[in-house]
Amino acid sequence: MIVDRILQFIEYKGINKRKFYIETGLSNGFLDKVKDIGASKIEHILNAYPEICTEWLLTGNGDMLLKSHKFGGQLNIKIDSVHEPNTTSYKPENKESIQKQQIPLYNIQAPGGIASLFQDANQDPIEFISIPYLPKCDGAIHVNGDSMHPLLKSGDIVMYKRMNNVIENIFWGEMYLVYLITDDLEEFVMIKWIQKSDKGDDWIKLVSENPQHQPKEVLFTNIKGLALVKVSIRINATY
Structure with a gap:
């Protein structure tokens, strides 16, 4: 399920759900209330975390991260x-x-x-x-x-x-x-x-x-x- 993969990504990022909700703009407790996620919410998540591979998020196929983010790449401020x-x-x-x-x-x-x-x-x-x-x-x-x-x-x-x-x-x-x-x-x-x-x-x-x-x-x-x-x-x- 998409929710399970999101939780896997949150664990990988080392953040809590509250920070995930803040960064994506999704409502507090959203992941605990739904079993499937619509296209608009997927868009919010990909905008907040562009390193996520869309195919992996939607289907579970392929790698979690896009190639450009796999090898320790970090945002530069x-x-x-x-x-x-x-x-x-x-x-x-x-x-x-x-x-x-x-x-x-x-x-x-x-x-x-x-x-x-x-x-x-x-x-x-x-x-x-x-x-x-x-x-x-x-x-x-x-x-x-x-x-x-x-x-x-x-x-x-x-x-x-x-x-x-x-x-x-x-x-x-x-x-x-x-x-x-x-x-x-x-x-x-x-x-x-x-x-x-x-x-x-x-x-x-x-x-x-x-x-x-x-x-x-x-x-x-x-x-x-x-x-x-x-x-x-x-x-x-x-x-």
Whole structure:
């Protein structure tokens, strides 16, 4: 079954299901709820993991990985100097056109930084980040704080895709950048798991990975911007 092969790939990658759901954009618990997977979900998986051989995923025939990824090939992270972003199309071995993006890295501490996350503001990025085979992203920021530790730590980079700020469009159980304005008009940008609230449809629950941070129940009307976290980058060396 396709689900079994996906679980085999997850084990090979050394990741957990939650990270798989984040990277593919599939709903939390998806693999535990289905026995077969439709074409649209397959497309999500291949976009997130272009190293997977399509024939192997669909039929079990052949090798798990495409030839170009078999011998220890890894993604190279390149941070370019600030310039006008260019995108070029090319075709990997799975014959799907992938965009090589240059994703703007923003400083949300700068004036107007929050607006750059959720609007088409004119703030200049710090840099542009280029990584092959990424899912479509609108921007990137550095992580601050320890609320998502150990999954994310302060100094990591997350890349995001802005979402329509409509509660019906939320993928429950996924990780989001959340732009929140309190009743006292204080602004916060935080990274949280979003879950349904027991208080009713007008509320959502913001959940941290770090158990020392308690979940927060907030009115959805206080949420002024949402962005789905698609990619995380950790820099382990500082020299």
